[in-house]
Amino acid sequence: GREAQLDRSGLRPGWTTGACAAAAGRAAWTALLTGVFPDPVEIDLPHGRRPAFALTQEQLGEGWTMAAVTKNAGDDPDVTQGAVVRATLRRGEPGSGIVFRAGEGVGAVTRAGLPLAIGEPAINPVPRHYIAANIAAADREAGGSGEPDVLVTVSIDDGETIARRTWNPRIGILGGLSVLGTTGVVVPYSCAAWIASIHEGIDVARATGVQHAAGTTGSSSTATVERLYPGIELLDMGDFAGAVLKYLHDHPIARITLCGGFAKMSKLANGYLDLHSHRTQVDHEHLAELAARAGAGPELVDRVRQSPTAAGAQALCAEAGVPLGDAVAAAAKAEAQAVIDNPRVDVQVICTDRGGAVVGRAGFTGTD
Numbered sequence: 052g053r054e055a056q057l058d059r060s061g062l063r064p065g066w067t068t069g070a071c072a073a074a075a076g077r078a079a080w081t082a083l084l085t086g087v088f089p090d091p092v093e094i095d096l097p098h099g100r101r102p103a104f105a106l107t108q109e110q111l112g113e114g115w116t117m118a119a120v121t122k123n124a125g126d127d128p129d130v131t132q133g134a135v136v137r138a139t140l141r142r143g144e145p146g147s148g149i150v151f152r153a154g155e156g157v158g159a160v161t162r163a164g165l166p167l168a169i170g171e172p173a174i175n176p177v178p179r180h181y182i183a184a185n186i187a188a189a190d191r192e193a194g195g196s197g198e199p200d201v202l203v204t205v206s207i208d209d210g211e212t213i214a215r216r217t218w219n220p221r222i223g224i225l226g227g228l229s230v231l232g233t234t235g236v237v238v239p240y241s242c243a244a245w246i247a248s249i250h251e252g253i254d255v256a257r258a259t260g261v262q263h264a265a266g267t268t269g270s271s272s273t274a275t276v277e278r279l280y281p282g283i284e285l286l287d288m289g290d291f292a293g294a295v296l297k298y299l300h301d302h303p304i305a306r307i308t309l310c311g312g313f314a315k316m317s318k319l320a321n322g323y324l325d326l327h328s329h330r331t332q333v334d335h336e337h338l339a340e341l342a343a344r345a346g347a348g349p350e351l352v353d354r355v356r357q358s359p360t361a362a363g364a365q366a367l368c369a370e371a372g373v374p375l376g377d378a379v380a381a382a383a384k385a386e387a388q389a390v391i392d393n394p395r396v397d398v399q400v401i402c403t404d405r406g407g408a409v410v411g412r413a414g415f416t417g418t419d
Contacts, residue, residue, distance in 0.1 A: 065125030066104070067232025068136055069178025070096060072205045074104035075138035077185040078118040080201065082111050083140055084193035088118060094185045096235035107135055115141045124237045130216045131228065135208040140186075143200035149183045150202050156210020157230060162223025162359045166405050173219070174205055174230040181235065205230055222359045233270060246294040252286045253295070253302050264304050266295045268311030268326065271407040276310045283308075290315070293324025296390040303395040306415060309387060310401040313376060313410055314361035320382035324390065333361045338375070342368055345378040365410055376402045376411020384413040
């Protein structure tokens, strides 16, 4: 998985735009309260990480403050490598809590189907949580209640230009980049190292007599599988579905559960074995075909075809009572079985939404 491929490849991890914004925000709020910018500034990230960030720039004005951090993506070929992420903080209205605004270079949501409402700044929910948590921690450290009222404006230098090299404009995020990062850490891809760690995981499972393993695409799907099957043997599949499926042909495990986000599983349903967003894209025409098979009428099928995101298409069908998630899972299961091509392996596919809730499932051929 991620840690194993880092150890094997020697590649340096980096920090997400969300982590940079959290560092800038914590430093800025500390300065507004104390008059002093902590530099470097330590922040709290998920999974107990506590990295320190040097400040690129700092300003303290009358009733406002700004701190900036330059993003270091490690050895990952990230388009935002070297981008300057700024957080400008002002005191908010009493009782307002922490409110986010998009500054220059940060996009705004213009279409449905994303995890944020239309009109919201494209600062994703998990980064919002740990940015807010770090500002609250700074407030407590300065003698406050830890429940500050603050307006946080996040901006990214040249973000609108950089965003043209991403998929943001196609999915309805306009005006700049998204602030992303569920863990705060950028793990650079070494395909060979990751695939080798997947194969080793299967080998270990077989050697220890494991009868049921799960390949997951990320932290949310991993949590879902662990909730459904406590103690299950986990394979950190990431985007490398083909590495799992092809290896199982000659190295079978009795049962394999493939669990991932709806969009990624829709790619597998369409025959893609590499699920990375830079290398394969969701085929909305194929989603529309699956929706039709699941019982969607012509108008809904067309709306699925025109939806800017796979999640939006799934939500449309769910509202109409059309089980698109199950249809995607069934198609993905068929593709997986064809690649494995070994009757000794039983397959199920589980599709999840961004929060880890199951939105589609094609169970084992045998009794689950």
